[in-house]
């Protein structure tokens with residue numbers, strides 16, 4: 255019988271993880287099943303226990319379950335600890351549960367793939383939600399010149415900066431001035447075709463504008479805005495999504511999918 259994996263969250267029907275992991279399995283000639291698992295409100299533990307009792311080997315975790323997944327794991331990777339959130343659980347044969355967070359490393363992987371290293375760069379993170387928090391450790395590990403975070407609700411950014419253990423700078427949207435090399439949109443504004451309130455001057459003078467959100471039919475609002483301002487490298491989050499999935503696949507299966515091939519495939523099969 256094939257090994258069983260799934261992505262869980264609520265809502266979950268929109269998730270592209272089943273297609274991505276099935277594509278990985280096909281290209282690696284690996285035998286597994288990967289489905290979606292809807293988590294009813296307040297039923298994370300019951301849903302996961304049931305999945306494990308039926309032989310489930312691993313889960314990807316999405317909104318709003320990443321914090322509960324953190325609590326469910328017996329052991330956490332340093333990235334999951336730093337992010338305070340888990341996006342992948344591995345159910346070991348001895349019954350123990352390992353939790354990791356591959357989002358931030360997926361982001362770094364994508365930038366390296368595109369030949370856009372962070373080392374020595376001035377980085378601006380827009381937003382202070384779960385995704386932004388998950389980027390901080392992996393970004394600092396790349397030795398940037400400086401990293402600044404800005405958020406609509408400043409207290410959240412201040413809390414992350416106070417607790418992250420890195421020299422993360424905090425500012426307000428109104429205080430932002432040009433001079434950043436890499437501007438990363440970690441807000442959820444592109445979901446609603448809106449823009450974060452970053453001054454156009456800041457975006458116009460950066461080298462790389464990266465939106466964690468991805469869109470397959472048309473550009474995200476942030477990517478479109480950056481492109482219209484003449485930013486040389488405007489990137490959406492599809493590469494990050496596939497790279498973080500490849501890292502979870504490698505954690506479960508000990509085999510590494512071809513990320514470039516997969517990105518090409520999903521760009522052309524929107």
Ligand code: NDP
Nearest residue numbers: 381382383384385386406407440441442466467491494495
């Ligand atoms: P959260 O809900 O945890 O955080 C949302 C953030 O967006 C908060 O900082 C919030 O600010 C900010 N925000 C929302 N609306 C506005 C607005 N109108 N103006 C300014 N700021 C705003 O979401 P996540 O961190 O989990 O996800 C953020 C994005 O990253 C999503 O688009 C998600 O799809 C994407 N993502 C992509 C991944 C990938 O692999 N490509 C992986 C993970 C996430 P405030 O605190 O003030 O509310």
